[in-house]
Amino acid sequence: MAAVQSKSARVTIHDLAKAAGVSVSTVSKALNGNGRMAAETRERIQRLARETGFRPNALARGLLSSRSFTVGLLTNDTYGRFTLPVMAGISEALVDHGVSVFLCAIEDDPTLAKVHVDAMLDKQVDGIIATGKRIDRSLPVDLEGLPVPVVYAFTQGATGSVTLTSDDEQGAQLATEWLRGLGRSRLVHITGPDSFQSACERADAFREAAGPDAVVMHGEWSELWGHRAIANIWQSGRERPDGIVCGNDQIARGVVDALRERNVAVPEQVSVIGFDNWEIVAAQTRPPLTTIDMNLRELGRQAGLMVLALSEGKTVEGGVRKLPCKLVVRKSCGGAQD
């Protein structure tokens, strides 16, 4: 049953030198394009390297250059709702530079986090990216004063540290104005707990764009809350909205379902807009949700490029950098896609 694994042996630079009948240093120079040398020699060596599938040992290289071409990614988001796209972006940005990414899932365990950080440091990572699920909480580990640069993405860093996050205010404003642009005027915002900074920032931006009368309802980040919120509004005898800005796609889904149960047509009678563009929720809702996308992948890309720059000694300005969100139009608001 055990298959024959024709484990290809590894070729070292010594092997190559012997095969080519030159010295080790000549091979090194030939392959790295350094120094002057006979074009013929260089080509011969390069051909040989290609034929034998020679690949330099990154450990040896790293030992010498004190760069490992490796960065660590710390995350406490087991769900992956936010982390996965960010990770994909980081990986994508760095692979082009020959940099590999260590994945460290730390849950919320400080001890585990410490173990991971130490392991990464031992392996001489060129930098660390810390990611989380909310900008107003920090990971359960102190990343200050490490011998390598740290970039924070979607999690709280120390003051002055380099932090990337999405622009919640701009996103909420975008959503609100989209509804207004569609002629909706009685707007309500149904969102998550006011203990979340992002919920508050979105709510503020909503109020700003919707006017002082517009109602904000805080609850959980769940479908159930979206559902309940609609029940509350419909039972209260209050004026009923014709446009609902939701704090995330799950809430929006609850809202849409609750409206359907009341025979309120979406988007004809009420426009509903979500937040997150969580494909799996947004696309499966009936009707599919128009929503705000936080460009998490791009955020990851930038985070990757930033640690890289920092690890190369470049200077990156500290502070929180907010990346703009974009609107994704589906059917739940009417308008363009109707």
Place this chain on the structure above:
Amino acid sequence: MAAVQSKSARVTIHDLAKAAGVSVSTVSKALNGNGRMAAETRERIQRLARETGFRPNALARGLLSSRSFTVGLLTNDTYGRFTLPVMAGISEALVDHGVSVFLCAIEDDPTLAKVHVDAMLDKQVDGIIATGKRIDRSLPVDLEGLPVPVVYAFTQGATGSVTLTSDDEQGAQLATEWLRGLGRSRLVHITGPDSFQSACERADAFREAAGPDAVVMHGEWSELWGHRAIANIWQSGRERPDGIVCGNDQIARGVVDALRERNVAVPEQVSVIGFDNWEIVAAQTRPPLTTIDMNLRELGRQAGLMVLALSEGKTVEGGVRKLPCKLVVRKSCGGAQD
């Protein structure tokens, strides 16, 4: 704005030797517990190491031992539905052994995959774990004949290779028998496309457990299909089921929603069971779904321990290893939780 990063300098074994007034080799021995030496010397050196925060350079160590304490994780599951728990399991199992995990998201791009594999090989990974979203498709890259061991998790490997997956048949059987145990006798299975091996295996196990009359309906892995399937059944004039085994949680959710729209009570009139235990779907459905959990995290753990064993030269029997699923009881079937 730029914070003062008091980058702690790295201590080498040389520094330590100088500080302790002994030779480098003595320090090494003292810290690794090798060889005989004066207890006093050993303690003095260990204390010094602790005080200075000395940590050996893993690159240097790896160069010598030709073990990098690093493994690569290849995945084409951007969504992370399956990969994330698997990754968490791998990471969890390996961190205890001082092994770090390179995350490589390769989408379905063969070129990208090759680049990642080469980068990992350069970095002297001790082994590679390949993960995917279905057991009947392989990653777009050939992992045979690599100089390091490979373990496949939830994706197809070459014959004879070490592969881990969950036991679809056992899972479906578990689900079906749970419904029968609750007294349900008119069973239907609504599942994904018959082009998926797992859909077929689950369907076979369902037929086996439910009896020859039991109906299997193949469609998409979506809520929409669950919805439509119920519409089909209810319109067809066929006998209506009192128990529905779904191919995944999304289908189950569509089914539950469709039943509610028809005023069919779940679980009172019909029991519905899902598959996947995708928290975000299963727990948010009304009523919350009883479902089958594939133990993906455990699968990851085992995959991690297996590459580790292989990389240490131990022999692991090849072939496909199927891990049992477990039942997660919520409310959609009635019974225990009622």
Place this chain on the structure above:
DNA sequence: TTGAAAGCGTTACCAA
């Protein structure tokens, strides 16, 4: 144009 040698931070072996 090429090669010898030193050195990166460790560990292992053998001699003192």
Place this chain on the structure above:
DNA sequence: TTGGTAACGCTTTCAA
């Protein structure tokens, strides 16, 4: 009980 030395695979400097 301790220390010198070689070695891991590579790059770089300097000399030939």
